[in-house]
Amino acid sequence: xxxxxxAQATDLxxxxxxxxxxxxxxxxxxxxxxxxxxxHFLVAETDKGALAGFIAGEIRAWxxxxxxxxxxxxxxxxxxxxxxxxxxELFEALVARFKAKGVTRVRTLVDRKDHxxxxxxxxxxxxxGPSLQLDMDLS
Amino acid sequence: MKLQTATRLGLYAILELARDPExxxxxxxxxxxxxxxxxxxxxxxxxxxxxxxxxxGRGAAGGYRFTGxxxxxxxxxxxxxxxxxxxxxxxxxxxxxxxGGALQRVLVEIDEIAEATLASITxxxxxxxxxxxxxxx
Numbered sequence: 001x002x003x004x005x006x007a008q009a010t011d012l013x014x015x016x017x018x019x020x021x022x023x024x025x026x027x028x029x030x031x032x033x034x035x036x037x038x039x040h041f042l043v044a045e046t047d048k049g050a051l052a053g054f055i056a057g058e059i060r061a062w063x064x065x066x067x068x069x070x071x072x073x074x075x076x077x078x079x080x081x082x083x084x085x086x087x088x089e090l091f092e093a094l095v096a097r098f099k100a101k102g103v104t105r106v107r108t109l110v111d112r113k114d115h116x117x118x119x120x121x122x123x124x125x126x127x128x129g130p131s132l133q134l135d136m137d138l139s
Numbered sequence: 140m141k142l143q144t145a146t147r148l149g150l151y152a153i154l155e156l157a158r159d160p161e162x163x164x165x166x167x168x169x170x171x172x173x174x175x176x177x178x179x180x181x182x183x184x185x186x187x188x189x190x191x192x193x194x195x196g197r198g199a200a201g202g203y204r205f206t207g208x209x210x211x212x213x214x215x216x217x218x219x220x221x222x223x224x225x226x227x228x229x230x231x232x233x234x235x236x237x238x239g240g241a242l243q244r245v246l247v248e249i250d251e252i253a254e255a256t257l258a259s260i261t262x263x264x265x266x267x268x269x270x271x272x273x274x275x276x
Contacts, residue, residue, distance in 0.1 A: 112251055118259030119213070125268075128256065 002052045002086050004093040007034070007041040014051040015043070019076050031056075034073075040097050044077075044086045053077035055090040059103050064131060070098030072108040075117075091124050109133060146221040148175055148183045153217050156193055156205035157262045163195060163202030186220055207262075214265065215258035 007015065012031055020026040034041040034056045044052040055075045061068035072094065077087050095106055107129055110118050142150075151173050156164060166184050170177035184203055187193045192212065195203035233239040 112255035115213075115215075115255065115258040118255060119261060119264070122259045123261065123264045 001047050002044040002081075002089060003047075004042055004044050004089055007043045007054060007056075009035060011043050011051065011054075015054050015076075018051060018054070018078060019074070022076055022079070040070075040094055042090055042093055042097075044090050046081070051078065052081045053086045053090055055094050057094050057098070057106075059098060059101055066131070067105075068103045069105040069107050070095070070101075070103045072106065075120075087120055088124065142218070143221055144179065145183050145186075146218055148173070148180050149187060149217050149221050150214065151175075152180065152184055152203075153187060153192060153205070153207075153212075154262060154265060156203060157207070157209050157212075158266060160205040160209075163204045165202045169203075183221075187217075190220055192217075209263040209266065210261055212262050213258050214260045214262075215254060218257055 009032075012028065012035075015031050016026060016028045019031070033039075039056065039058050041054070041056045043054045046052050053076055055072065057070055057072045059068055059070050063069075063071075072091070075087060075090060077090075098106055106126070108121060108126070110121060112118070152169050155169060155172065156162070164172075166181040167177050169184075170180040173180075184193060184195075188195070188203070192205070192207040193203045194206045195201055231239070234243055
């Protein structure tokens with residue numbers, strides 16, 4: 001069983017450690033900024049109080065000309081606790097917060113080679129959105 | 140995107156059978172449901188059977204049922220059984236020229252997006268899709 005609640009400063013160490021383990025890059029400052037009041041930063045906690053996973057997002061209006069939408073910036077689940085629905089619970093909790101704020105769309109960006117996370121968002125009902133992301137190497 | 144006929148039939152068959160893994164359907168019944176050639180569908184079911192995704196057969200009247208994992212198998216897994224793998228295709232004439240190389244990069248970009256889409260949709264996701272009536276099946 002997991003409980004979903006807002007992330008607090010005391011969660012940052014565990015959040016940063018889980019993210020660094022999974023992505024290979026430590027970014028504690030980025031996670032600290034996610035605690036800002038306008039961000040939606042949620043954690044899932046096991047019944048023993050350990051971090052099971054987290055999700056971070058924000059509502060943004062008129063980014064790239066699009067009306068307000070909830071953006072999912074990050075989601076990470078402890079590998080030992082995957083396939084138990086923790087990710088879906090976090091996603092649903094975040095979407096409920098977005099809906100409560102009146103937005104009717106949720107978006108994210110995913111590495112197109114990361115089929116695992118793409119499958120996760122697809123299973124939540126997400127499909128390709130109206131925008132195509134473009135980028136260019138400046139080096 | 141154009142799929143080869145065998146690929147399309149493979150997707151039809153696996154999705155229809157995965158809808159209800161307890162149910163057994165013959166290649167003739169599946170062919171009738173989709174209005175396609177029974178002979179062609181029997182061959183496709185043979186490929187799915189060899190891949191361990193369905194079990195059954197034994198003649199035209201023999202039934203097949205789904206034996207895979209709906210939550211694990213993606214549309215790409217089925218497509219890959221019937222279409223040549225993107226990395227294994229033969230080099231096209233002119234590909235080593237600057238124009239040929241530039242065109243190839245565009246085609247690879249398109250392939251990667253198509254693959255990402257197909258590899259991220261599991262049979263479970265497809266069958267539960269809010270936009271389809273598959274859920275009621």
